[in-house]
Amino acid sequence: MGIKKIAELANVSIGTVDRVLHNRKGVSKETEKRVRKVIKEIGYTKNTTASRLKLASVKKIKFAILIPEAENKWNYWKLPKKGIEQAVQELRELGVAVDNYLFLDSSSFNNLAEQIFLKDYDAIVTVPFFKKESNSLLKRAEGKKIPIIFLDTEIELEGPACFIRQDSHKAGRVAGRLLHGLVGAKGDYFVINMLNDRGIHANNIQREQGFREFFNTINEKVTIHTINYSLNDEFKVTAEMEDWFGKDNLKGMFVTNSKSHLLPKILEQYQVKNTFIVGFDLNNQNLEYLKEDKINFLINQQPKYQGYAAIKGLFNFITKQDRSELNLDIPVEIIVKENSATL
Amino acid sequence: MGIKKIAELANVSIGTVDRVLHNRKGVSKETEKRVRKVIKEIGYTKNTTASRLKLASVKKIKFAILIPEAENKWNYWKLPKKGIEQAVQELRELGVAVDNYLFLDSSSFNNLAEQIFLKDYDAIVTVPFFKKESNSLLKRAEGKKIPIIFLDTEIELEGPACFIRQDSHKAGRVAGRLLHGLVGAKGDYFVINMLNDRGIHANNIQREQGFREFFNTINEKVTIHTINYSLNDEFKVTAEMEDWFGKDNLKGMFVTNSKSHLLPKILEQYQVKNTFIVGFDLNNQNLEYLKEDKINFLINQQPKYQGYAAIKGLFNFITKQDRSELNLDIPVEIIVKENSATL
DNA sequence: CTGAAAGCGCTTACAG
DNA sequence: CTGAAAGCGCTTACAG
Incomplete structure (x- = not known):
C-alpha cells in the first residue's frame, strides 16, 4: 500500500513516485499522469511515521x-x-x-x-x-x-489568523448564568475589571460584554455596576460603591481576570455581606478561596x-x-x- | 543515540544490543553487563516510532x-x-x-x-x-x-483492575453543590433513580451517595427524598409524592442517569412548580431541555x-x-x- | 526526465 | 553466544 506498490503498478521507480507525491518538477506529463492515476486507485495515504523517521534526523x-x-x-x-x-x-x-x-x-x-x-x-x-x-x-x-x-485571546487582526483560545463572550455568558442562579433577579451585579500595566485586556472586555449579553438574553432587567480597579493602586471604595455595597440584597461579583482572590479580603474589610463571586483561572490563591467557599465558581480556560x-x-x-x-x-x-x- | 551507538561503544553488534534491550536470552553475562553499562551511560531511550514502523507490518x-x-x-x-x-x-x-x-x-x-x-x-x-x-x-x-x-463505571473486583471513568461520588457531590446553589436550605431535594433492565446501576448508587455526602459536608439538614422509577412502567405519582410535590417551596431534582429529559414532561403533567433539575450526559433530548431552561445543569462524563x-x-x-x-x-x-x- | 542506492532506528530471521 | 544482512515506508543525494 506504499510508494513501492505505486511504483510497481505505474512501472516507475519509487524516486519518481516521490517526485509526484511532493509535486517536485522533473517528471514528464505522461509519467505523472500515470502515477497519479495509480495513487488515486489504490487510495494511497502517506505514512507520516515512516516519513518523519527519516526526516527527524535530516530536517x-x-x-x-x-x-x-x-x-x-x-x-x-x-x-x-x-x-x-x-x-x-x-x-x-x-x-x-x-x-x-x-x-x-x-x-x-x-x-x-x-x-x-x-x-x-x-x-x-x-x-x-x-x-x-x-x-x-x-x-x-x-x-x-x-x-x-x-x-x-482572540483579537481582530488585519488578515486571517489562527487562534486557540476560549470564546470570551461565551465565558462571560456562562458567568452570567452561574451568578444569576445564585443571586436571582433581585440582586445587584458587579463586573470587576482589575487593570494591569497594559490597561484592560481584550478578553476581559469581551467577558464583560458576554456577561451583560446573558442578562439581555434572558430578558431580565438587573442592575450591573462596573468597577475598574487598578492593581497598582490601593482599592478605593468610593462613596458610590459604599451605597451599592450597603444594600441588604444579594450581590453577584464577576471578576473578569485571574485575580478574583483579591476580592474576598476586600469585601471582608468593607464588611460587604451576601456576596457571590465568579472568577477565572485555577491559580493556587483562587483555588484556596474556592475551597473556603469564598469564591463560588471559577472558569478554567485550560x-x-x-x-x-x-x-x-x-x-x-x-x-x-x-x-x-x-x-x-x-x-x-x-x-x-x-x-x-x-x- | 540509538542502538548503533550502543553497539559501537560496547563493541558488539546491534543484534546483541537488541537482545539485551529485550531481555532475550543468549547473551553472556559479561557482554550483557558491558552493554547495560553503555545503555545507562548514554541514557538510551527506545525510539518507539522506529520500532513500530518495522513491527506494524509483522506484528x-x-x-x-x-x-x-x-x-x-x-x-x-x-x-x-x-x-x-x-x-x-x-x-x-x-x-x-x-x-x-x-x-x-x-x-x-x-x-x-x-x-x-x-x-x-x-x-x-x-x-x-x-x-x-x-x-x-x-x-x-x-x-x-x-x-x-x-x-x-468503577466497581469493586476481586483483584486490581484499571478503570477509565468518572468518579461517581464526586459527580454526585458536584450535583449537590449545583442544586444547593439554586434551591438553598429551605427547599426539598429529590434523587431520581430511573431503573433499567439491570436494576439500579452501580454508578447511579454512587452518585446518590455523593449527593447526600455533599449536604452532610456542608452541615445542612435538608430533606432528600429518593424516588426509584422503572423505565418499563408508567411513572406513578404516589400519594406520598403528591404531598412532596404539593409544597410551595423550591425543589431540586437530581436525576442519577442520562434520562433527565423524561422529567420535565412529567413535572409539567403533575403541575409541579419551582423545580430545578441536574442530570447526566449530553444526549440530544437532554440538550434540548437544557436550551429551553427546563434542565439547569448537565454533567458530562466525556x-x-x-x-x-x-x-x-x-x-x-x-x-x-x-x-x-x-x-x-x-x-x-x-x-x-x-x-x-x-x- | 528517471532510476538505483543508501539510510532513518529498530526488528527479525538466518548463519555460524 | 554472536554477527551480518534484509527490511519496515519514506527521503535524499547522486548518477546518468
Whole structure:
C-alpha cells in the first residue's frame, strides 16, 4: 500500500513516485499522469511515521514560541509552556523541537520577533497582546508562508489568523448564568475589571460584554455596576460603591481576570455581606478561596492544553496539510469546590 | 543515540544490543553487563516510532473491544466507540487494530469473552456491567497477562483492575453543590433513580451517595427524598409524592442517569412548580431541555474521550511499559446552556 | 526526465 | 553466544 506498490503498478521507480507525491518538477506529463492515476486507485495515504523517521534526523521541524516571561507576575504563562513542552516531548522522536522567546513588554516582543525571523522556523506560536505588533508579526509570517497560531485571546487582526483560545463572550455568558442562579433577579451585579500595566485586556472586555449579553438574553432587567480597579493602586471604595455595597440584597461579583482572590479580603474589610463571586483561572490563591467557599465558581480556560494543542495542531498541519487543528475553541470549563481537584 | 551507538561503544553488534534491550536470552553475562553499562551511560531511550514502523507490518497490536451494542436503547455507547475509532485511526500506521464485540446482556457478554480468548489479543477494553462476569474476565486476562481496561463505571473486583471513568461520588457531590446553589436550605431535594433492565446501576448508587455526602459536608439538614422509577412502567405519582410535590417551596431534582429529559414532561403533567433539575450526559433530548431552561445543569462524563484514552493508554503501556495512562479519573464537566455547544 | 542506492532506528530471521 | 544482512515506508543525494 506504499510508494513501492505505486511504483510497481505505474512501472516507475519509487524516486519518481516521490517526485509526484511532493509535486517536485522533473517528471514528464505522461509519467505523472500515470502515477497519479495509480495513487488515486489504490487510495494511497502517506505514512507520516515512516516519513518523519527519516526526516527527524535530516530536517527537524522547529517552532518558535514567543510568549510572556513567566515570572511571578505572569505565573499563568508557565501553563501553556508546560503544555508545549509535553507536546514536544511526545513528538521529539519525530524530529520536533522548539525555541522559547520570552517577552516582557511590546518592545521586547518586537525584538524577539526580529530574532525569530533571522532563523528559519517552520511555525510560530505566540500571543496577541499587542495589536500593532501582532499585526506586523502576522504580516511577516504570511509573507514567508510560516504558519502562526495565537494563543489565549482572540483579537481582530488585519488578515486571517489562527487562534486557540476560549470564546470570551461565551465565558462571560456562562458567568452570567452561574451568578444569576445564585443571586436571582433581585440582586445587584458587579463586573470587576482589575487593570494591569497594559490597561484592560481584550478578553476581559469581551467577558464583560458576554456577561451583560446573558442578562439581555434572558430578558431580565438587573442592575450591573462596573468597577475598574487598578492593581497598582490601593482599592478605593468610593462613596458610590459604599451605597451599592450597603444594600441588604444579594450581590453577584464577576471578576473578569485571574485575580478574583483579591476580592474576598476586600469585601471582608468593607464588611460587604451576601456576596457571590465568579472568577477565572485555577491559580493556587483562587483555588484556596474556592475551597473556603469564598469564591463560588471559577472558569478554567485550560491554558496547558492550549499550548499542547498548538504544537500538535501545527505538527499535523506541517506533516499532513491538515488545517483542522489550527483553530480551537476551548470549552468553558466550570469549576466548583467539588470538581476542582482530579486526584 | 540509538542502538548503533550502543553497539559501537560496547563493541558488539546491534543484534546483541537488541537482545539485551529485550531481555532475550543468549547473551553472556559479561557482554550483557558491558552493554547495560553503555545503555545507562548514554541514557538510551527506545525510539518507539522506529520500532513500530518495522513491527506494524509483522506484528500488529490488536485490541478486543467488548462493549454494549449501541442500538437506540444504549445510544450512549456510540460515543466511547467513536473515541476508540479515532485513536485507532491515529495509531493505524503504527500497526494498531481493533475488533469490536458488542454484547446485549450478561450471557452474550460471556459468549463474546469466550471468543476473545480464542484469539490472541494484546489488550481488552470493556465495561464492568456484570460483576460476576467481569471478575471472571479479569481473572482470565490476568492469567494470560493481557492488560484490560474497564470503562464507564468503577466497581469493586476481586483483584486490581484499571478503570477509565468518572468518579461517581464526586459527580454526585458536584450535583449537590449545583442544586444547593439554586434551591438553598429551605427547599426539598429529590434523587431520581430511573431503573433499567439491570436494576439500579452501580454508578447511579454512587452518585446518590455523593449527593447526600455533599449536604452532610456542608452541615445542612435538608430533606432528600429518593424516588426509584422503572423505565418499563408508567411513572406513578404516589400519594406520598403528591404531598412532596404539593409544597410551595423550591425543589431540586437530581436525576442519577442520562434520562433527565423524561422529567420535565412529567413535572409539567403533575403541575409541579419551582423545580430545578441536574442530570447526566449530553444526549440530544437532554440538550434540548437544557436550551429551553427546563434542565439547569448537565454533567458530562466525556464518553468519547474515555474510549480514546483507553486505546492511547494501552498503546503506551504495550509499547513503552508506561502504566500511567491505564487509569484515568475523568473530570466532572459541568454544562449549562451557554457552554453546551462548542461552535 | 528517471532510476538505483543508501539510510532513518529498530526488528527479525538466518548463519555460524 | 554472536554477527551480518534484509527490511519496515519514506527521503535524499547522486548518477546518468
